[in-house]
Amino acid sequence: MSKSLIHARGLTKKFGDFTAVNGIDFDVIKGESFGLLGPNGAGKSTAMRMIGATSQRTSGDLTILDKDPDKFGPQIRAHLGVVPQQDNLDTQLSVVENLYIYGRYFGLSRKFLKGKIEELLSFAQLEEKRNAKVESLSGGMKRRLTIARALVSEPEILMLDEPTTGLDPQARHILWDRLFRLKEDGVTLLITTHFMDEAEQLCDRLVVMDKGAIMAEGSPAQLIKDYSMKEVLELRFGSERNAHMADDLRQLCDRIEELPDRILMYTEDGEELLERVYKKGFHPKTSLVRRSSLEDVFLRLTGRTLID
Amino acid sequence: MIILTAVAIAEARMGKPGEKYYSGRSRVIMERAYITFKSSTWLIVISGFVEPVLFLLSFGYGLKDLVGDMTIAGQPVGYVAFIAPALLATSAMNGAIYDSTMNVFFKMNHDRVYHGMLATSLGPMDVALGEISWALLRGFSYALGFMAVVVPLGLVPSAWGILAIPAAVLIAFGFASFGMAVTSYMKSFQQLEVINIFLLPMFLFSGSFYPLSVFPEWLQTIIRLFPLAHAIDLVRGLTLGNVSWALLEHVAYFVVMIVIGLFFTTKRLNALFMR
Numbered sequence: 001m002s003k004s005l006i007h008a009r010g011l012t013k014k015f016g017d018f019t020a021v022n023g024i025d026f027d028v029i030k031g032e033s034f035g036l037l038g039p040n041g042a043g044k045s046t047a048m049r050m051i052g053a054t055s056q057r058t059s060g061d062l063t064i065l066d067k068d069p070d071k072f073g074p075q076i077r078a079h080l081g082v083v084p085q086q087d088n089l090d091t092q093l094s095v096v097e098n099l100y101i102y103g104r105y106f107g108l109s110r111k112f113l114k115g116k117i118e119e120l121l122s123f124a125q126l127e128e129k130r131n132a133k134v135e136s137l138s139g140g141m142k143r144r145l146t147i148a149r150a151l152v153s154e155p156e157i158l159m160l161d162e163p164t165t166g167l168d169p170q171a172r173h174i175l176w177d178r179l180f181r182l183k184e185d186g187v188t189l190l191i192t193t194h195f196m197d198e199a200e201q202l203c204d205r206l207v208v209m210d211k212g213a214i215m216a217e218g219s220p221a222q223l224i225k226d227y228s229m230k231e232v233l234e235l236r237f238g239s240e241r242n243a244h245m246a247d248d249l250r251q252l253c254d255r256i257e258e259l260p261d262r263i264l265m266y267t268e269d270g271e272e273l274l275e276r277v278y279k280k281g282f283h284p285k286t287s288l289v290r291r292s293s294l295e296d297v298f299l300r301l302t303g304r305t306l307i308d
Numbered sequence: 309m310i311i312l313t314a315v316a317i318a319e320a321r322m323g324k325p326g327e328k329y330y331s332g333r334s335r336v337i338m339e340r341a342y343i344t345f346k347s348s349t350w351l352i353v354i355s356g357f358v359e360p361v362l363f364l365l366s367f368g369y370g371l372k373d374l375v376g377d378m379t380i381a382g383q384p385v386g387y388v389a390f391i392a393p394a395l396l397a398t399s400a401m402n403g404a405i406y407d408s409t410m411n412v413f414f415k416m417n418h419d420r421v422y423h424g425m426l427a428t429s430l431g432p433m434d435v436a437l438g439e440i441s442w443a444l445l446r447g448f449s450y451a452l453g454f455m456a457v458v459v460p461l462g463l464v465p466s467a468w469g470i471l472a473i474p475a476a477v478l479i480a481f482g483f484a485s486f487g488m489a490v491t492s493y494m495k496s497f498q499q500l501e502v503i504n505i506f507l508l509p510m511f512l513f514s515g516s517f518y519p520l521s522v523f524p525e526w527l528q529t530i531i532r533l534f535p536l537a538h539a540i541d542l543v544r545g546l547t548l549g550n551v552s553w554a555l556l557e558h559v560a561y562f563v564v565m566i567v568i569g570l571f572f573t574t575k576r577l578n579a580l581f582m583r
Binding site: 052054071072073074075077078079080082084086088089090091092093094097101102104105106107108109153154155 | 312313314315317318319321322327328331333336339340343344347419420421423424425426427428429430431581
């Protein structure tokens with residue numbers, strides 16, 4: 001079996017009476033890209049902070065590279081590159097200074113950093129912004145700088161908490177491209193996200209989290225296979241009529257989900273199902289056939305959508 | 309030369325006392341402070357140096373003929389020489405307070421600079437010590453600068469006066485560690501104003517411009533509960549050469565302040581960032 005870099009069993013975090021993470025089990029294997037998918041408040045960030053050795057677990061077992069974060073915080077953090085959800089770049093410093101001082105925090109030598117910084121500027125496509133202050137960077141540039149900064153210590157594991165939240169589509173694609181390259185270089189990625197497309201793009205394997213617990217685990221394709229059908233037919237009849245229509249449509253397919261704005265019908269062949277809908281005399285205002293996604297897996301598991 | 313990796317550097321400290329909280333690298337926090345100093349904060353630093361000199365010129369030379377000589381421990385002392393040590397002590401306080409309150413609050417809450425630092429192999433003790441050391445370095449340079457002005461003016465009659473420089477550093481240390489501890493409990497910029505409520509009266513009533521003996525006994529006792537009165541007595545004792553064991557009481561006051569401040573700062577940083 002491949003080497004497990006992060007190993008969690010019954011991992012639990014409580015804040016007073018509130019249980020943020022409720023006994024989760026998972027392993028992250030060297031070189032893979034592992035995702036925690038779930039809505040806001042599912043406990044993903046709390047789990048990340050425990051793995052990042054900046055938050056003590058309440059109970060359960062957790063080892064990172066065979067070390068207990070409660071005992072070896074600095075040693076574990078030396079292996080990790082952390083990209084937090086909220087940017088915490090040093091706004092008093094320039095781009096280059098941010099990379100330099102972060103390396104110094106790890107105790108790295110000036111000589112090493114000199115070369116490393118050039119490499120990272122090129123990786124993050126920020127060569128032309130080297131002397132710019134952080135404030136003047138766009139959201140996408142700030143994120144790339146945060147990732148570059150996390151790589152300064154050449155970490156084995158890169159942890160990204162909601163890496164593309166708040167970015168425009170183009171900036172997201174640039175970022176994904178950079179993350180693919182890292183994966184090719186053998187860096188293990190641990191990613192939290194509430195975007196199902198991001199999880200599908202980036203993760204080899206993921207766990208679906210809700211309310212502090214893991215609902216399912218597997219590769220994106222496997223999860224879709226296990227918890228959804230191949231295709232989805234989305235129908236809109238107008239907000240008042242959706243609920244009423246759902247009951248009549250139920251006879252046409254195995255599973256139906258009724259959302260406030262639309263009805264989702266799960267099937268192996270969407271076009272064929274749409275034909276049958278029309279034949280039965282139903283006339284939706286709009287219809288759309290698409291492939292099943294992790295969004296559908298989440299809906300199946302929790303009865304809710306990922307983004308409320 | 310072998311270039312060490314982040315992991316090797318962190319593992320070299322395994323088994324050392326306090327390794328969870330301290331990585332032995334508070335100097336890199338000072339390095340950061342130095343980089344920001346070079347690019348932006350030097351103006352604030354200069355103003356911290358100029359302020360006591362302005363007070364000295366305005367109050368000292370403005371009032372000296374009106375006030376005449378003072379009598380301290382049976383010796384006549386010129387008014388300017390009387391207030392100069394108080395201004396030195398006060399500027400050590402102000403510099404340390406600025407560094408450890410506004411500056412720290414901003415990094416803690418607005419910029420989240422400490423979150424970034426503590427995600428690395430640094431510990432909270434590195435951060436606390438590094439920030440405080442920087443405040444001390446500043447206190448030291450203020451003291452040095454101020455002495456460079458007042459010694460040539462003949463305002464430091466005693467050779468003991470040279471010890472006013474380390475005394476100013478001790479005072480800065482006390483205020484910096486205590487200020488940082490207090491700041492770490494503050495939740496908004498408005499709450500930070502609480503610190504100013506103490507600072508101005510302390511400056512006005514701690515015997516800067518006239519001896520404490522003008523006040524009734526009970527008020528003197530209250531004033532002596534606060535640190536600046538001890539700071540002024542200590543520095544004044546040294547520059548005027550009134551050296552006695554009593555000065556050690558003032559030193560002890562600041563040592564206690566430092567210990568309490570460091571204890572709560574580290575505890576609080578741990579609670580805030582390592583929950």
